[in-house]
Amino acid sequence: xxxxxxxxxxxxxxxxxxxxxxxxxxxxxxxxxxxxxxxxxxxxxxxxxxxxxxxxxxxxxxxxxxxxxxxxxxxxxxxxxxxxxxxxxxxxxxxxxxxxxxxxxxxxxxxxxxxxxxxxxxxxxxxxxxxxxxxxxxxxxxxxxxxxxxxxxxxxxxxxxxxxxxxxxxxxxxxxxxxxxxxxxxxxxxxxxxxxxxxxxxxxxxxxxxxxxxxxxxxxxxxxxxxxxxxxxxxxxxxxxxxxxxxxxxxxxxxxxxxxxxxxxxxxxxxxxxxxxx
Amino acid sequence: xxxxxxxxxxxxxxxxxxxxxxxxxxxxxxxxxxxxxxxxxxxxxxxxxxxxxxxxxxxxxxxxxxxxxxxxxxxxxxxxxxxxxxxxxxxxxxxxxxxxxxxxxxxxxxxxxxxxxxxxxxxxxxxxxxxxxxxxxxxxxxxxxxxxxxxxxxxxxxxxxxxxxxxxxxxxxxxxxxxxxxxxxxxxxxxxxxxxxxxxxxxxxxxxxxxxxxxxxxxxxxxxxxxxxxxxxxxxxxxxxxxxxxxxxxxxxxxxxxxxxxxxxxxxxxxxxxxxxxxxxxxxxxxxxxxxxxxxxxxxxxxxxxxxxxxxxxxxxxxxxxxxxxxxxxxxxxxxxx
Numbered sequence: 001x002x003x004x005x006x007x008x009x010x011x012x013x014x015x016x017x018x019x020x021x022x023x024x025x026x027x028x029x030x031x032x033x034x035x036x037x038x039x040x041x042x043x044x045x046x047x048x049x050x051x052x053x054x055x056x057x058x059x060x061x062x063x064x065x066x067x068x069x070x071x072x073x074x075x076x077x078x079x080x081x082x083x084x085x086x087x088x089x090x091x092x093x094x095x096x097x098x099x100x101x102x103x104x105x106x107x108x109x110x111x112x113x114x115x116x117x118x119x120x121x122x123x124x125x126x127x128x129x130x131x132x133x134x135x136x137x138x139x140x141x142x143x144x145x146x147x148x149x150x151x152x153x154x155x156x157x158x159x160x161x162x163x164x165x166x167x168x169x170x171x172x173x174x175x176x177x178x179x180x181x182x183x184x185x186x187x188x189x190x191x192x193x194x195x196x197x198x199x200x201x202x203x204x205x206x207x208x209x210x211x212x213x214x215x216x217x218x219x220x221x222x223x224x225x226x227x228x229x230x231x232x233x234x235x236x237x238x239x240x241x242x243x244x245x246x247x248x249x250x251x252x253x254x255x256x257x258x259x260x261x262x263x264x265x266x267x268x269x270x271x272x273x274x275x276x277x278x
Numbered sequence: 279x280x281x282x283x284x285x286x287x288x289x290x291x292x293x294x295x296x297x298x299x300x301x302x303x304x305x306x307x308x309x310x311x312x313x314x315x316x317x318x319x320x321x322x323x324x325x326x327x328x329x330x331x332x333x334x335x336x337x338x339x340x341x342x343x344x345x346x347x348x349x350x351x352x353x354x355x356x357x358x359x360x361x362x363x364x365x366x367x368x369x370x371x372x373x374x375x376x377x378x379x380x381x382x383x384x385x386x387x388x389x390x391x392x393x394x395x396x397x398x399x400x401x402x403x404x405x406x407x408x409x410x411x412x413x414x415x416x417x418x419x420x421x422x423x424x425x426x427x428x429x430x431x432x433x434x435x436x437x438x439x440x441x442x443x444x445x446x447x448x449x450x451x452x453x454x455x456x457x458x459x460x461x462x463x464x465x466x467x468x469x470x471x472x473x474x475x476x477x478x479x480x481x482x483x484x485x486x487x488x489x490x491x492x493x494x495x496x497x498x499x500x501x502x503x504x505x506x507x508x509x510x511x512x513x514x515x516x517x518x519x520x521x522x523x524x525x526x527x528x529x530x531x532x533x534x535x536x537x538x539x540x541x542x543x544x545x546x547x548x549x550x551x552x553x554x555x556x557x558x559x560x561x562x563x564x565x566x567x568x569x570x571x572x573x574x575x576x577x578x579x580x581x582x583x584x585x586x587x588x589x590x591x592x593x594x595x596x597x598x599x600x601x602x603x604x605x606x607x608x609x610x611x612x613x614x615x616x
Contacts, residue, residue, distance in 0.1 A: 005529075051345060247515070253534060259561070
């Protein structure tokens with residue numbers, strides 16, 4: 001019988017300091033055969049762990065097209081496990097189970113032509129894999145607009161990717177909530193100062209679009225209000241939620257929410273399905 | 279079969295299996311490992327503690343020091359005298375852990391012997407009837423067991439087999455006079471319970487129902503109900519650090535009333551208030567279990583009521599939900615407050 005609790009080892013091939021307390025890790029399965037057969041869907045998560053420090057769910061933020069070569073994670077130091085994870089160096093080993101859950105819907109199957117991505121703080125991490133995939137599929141009549149809210153310049157994530165995304169046609173906007181930026185552009189992206197909802201007034205919002213959001217719970221409420229004002233229907237809005245997760249397969253109950261399990265039915269949900277729980 | 283023959287049969291099983299059975303202590307019955315067949319309590323009363331600890335261990339090693347699944351020789355155990363309600367609960371556990379290698383390996387070595395003596399011997403049987411307990415003609419087809427003993431009014435026992443291994447043991451011991459029952463899954467022929475479906479709908483939409491506010495005042499969030507509930511199966515995963523080089527990963531019974539159950543790194547807790555916690559517990563029983571397995575997550579054993587320091591009676595709570603309806607949702611609670 002297959003054991004869903006049995007983790008595999010991955011080795012860190014690259015580490016980057018993304019922000020003061022945030023590390024980006026690129027990993028490869030120690031067992032090459034597993035890597036060659038590993039597939040995930042954008043927005044799915046994996047349980048990462050270290051013996052003695054348990055496991056926790058982390059979104060896989062790399063390009064799904066590269067899943068058989070490597071995986072990437074972006075980890076912020078917030079607790080006991082993450083404090084250890086951010087200390088890891090190239091060559092270190094950690095344990096992984098997954099992938100788990102239902103990720104973002106297929107970009108070819110969403111009802112709308114265009115895509116609006118709204119990420120706040122660490123919530124930008126689960127959106128990265130979908131951006132990486134979406135920019136490969138853009139055309140004259142298929143637009144991708146990105147709204148990214150961040151505390152300050154130092155906290156910006158994935159700044160080395162912005163020019164590549166924009167070159168491929170993505171339109172990106174950054175807004176800082178804590179520190180007024182000194183310039184109008186950062187890393188080639190237009191920026192301003194305020195809460196993420198302000199971007200909806202400052203920038204022409206893409207129409208005929210589905211919206212993918214991730215961020216702190218308080219952000220959802222206000223961003224959804226803005227989306228509705230701009231004519232987005234409930235079922236064109238998707239969100240990725242965060243919960244405590246122990247098993248990852250819908251049994252342990254930690255991530256339960258009404259009739260749903262975030263680990264199994266999510267972490268990405270259609271807003272129409274879960275609005276009563278937000 | 280008469281009692282003497284049943285005792286003899288149990289003694290034979292005991293040669294191969296450790297026997298756990300209800301044992302009377304004072305006015306209650308507890309599940310204990312027994313030495314003598316005569317220790318068994320055949321009153322039919324529902325034991326104070328649940329049977330689940332035999333099937334779903336309160337603590338077990340998931341990964342050994344090498345972070346591999348440990349090789350374990352699970353003991354041969356006979357759970358002797360499980361009543362129908364608890365067999366229904368076992369059915370829920372069997373489904374929840376269908377793909378769980380630890381549960382399944384342990385389960386393979388457990389011989390389940392069901393028992394009934396007509397209706398459960400409880401004072402408030404009238405209350406029980408209000409919920410789900412209909413002693414259907416074909417109830418045995420919808421609960422898991424290997425062997426089932428039905429005690430009749432004349433003290434004779436009828437014997438049923440419910441699995442290949444049950445049949446084998448009966449045959450091996452010269453028991454010829456038994457009836458075979460084919461397990462047909464937990465859901466009755468007429469489809470999932472209608473009352474269960476109605477309650478599910480009501481509890482999903484109950485965010486603003488004042489019943490929760492009332493429970494918020496009475497419930498102490500002590501979590502005793504969850505420990506004794508035969509269908510509560512949530513768990514935590516913990517790392518046991520023996521020393522720097524030796525760590526094994528364990529699974530322990532969880533409790534959704536305890537702090538940190540739904541807390542994420544950084545401190546945000548999705549069930550901070552008592553109201554949120556008790557609703558989370560009810561949602562597991564009456565929303566998620568019915569949604570996933572099409573059977574109620576409560577078998578109306580009333581163990582939670584028996585241990586509750588605040589005297590919360592789950593059947594009364596369900597009745598008030600039922601009465602509250604979606605439109606006139608305040609009526610039943612107001613009546614009670616008077």
